[in-house]
Amino acid sequence: EFNxxxxxxxxxxxxxxxxxxxxxxxxxxxxxxxLGFASLGVAVRxxxxxxLKIADKVLPEGPRENAVVHFLSEHFDIA
Numbered sequence: 001e002f003n004x005x006x007x008x009x010x011x012x013x014x015x016x017x018x019x020x021x022x023x024x025x026x027x028x029x030x031x032x033x034x035l036g037f038a039s040l041g042v043a044v045r046x047x048x049x050x051x052l053k054i055a056d057k058v059l060p061e062g063p064r065e066n067a068v069v070h071f072l073s074e075h076f077d078i079a
Contacts, residue, residue, distance in 0.1 A: 005033025025068055026051060042071060 004026075012022050024031070024038035027047040035041030035054055043055035044067045052058055061067035 003033040004031055005035075005037040008034050008037050025071065044068070 025042040059067040
């Protein structure tokens with residue numbers, strides 16, 4: 001069965017990123033495997049309850065409040 005976690009593993013290996021350097025951000029049940037693969041799994045507020053249980057970090061904002069943009073600009077040099 002193919003899922004987002006396997007896709008992320010494939011792409012990160014293809015690009016030469018070890019799993020310990022991968023961040024995944026999601027909000028739905030179909031993101032479970034992806035967050036499970038990443039070394040830092042991030043969920044936005046109001047994500048699927050199963051995702052909130054496994055996330056390493058839960059953002060205090062939802063997608064409509066640009067939670068991902070705020071997270072990335074806090075952690076990376078993005079203008």
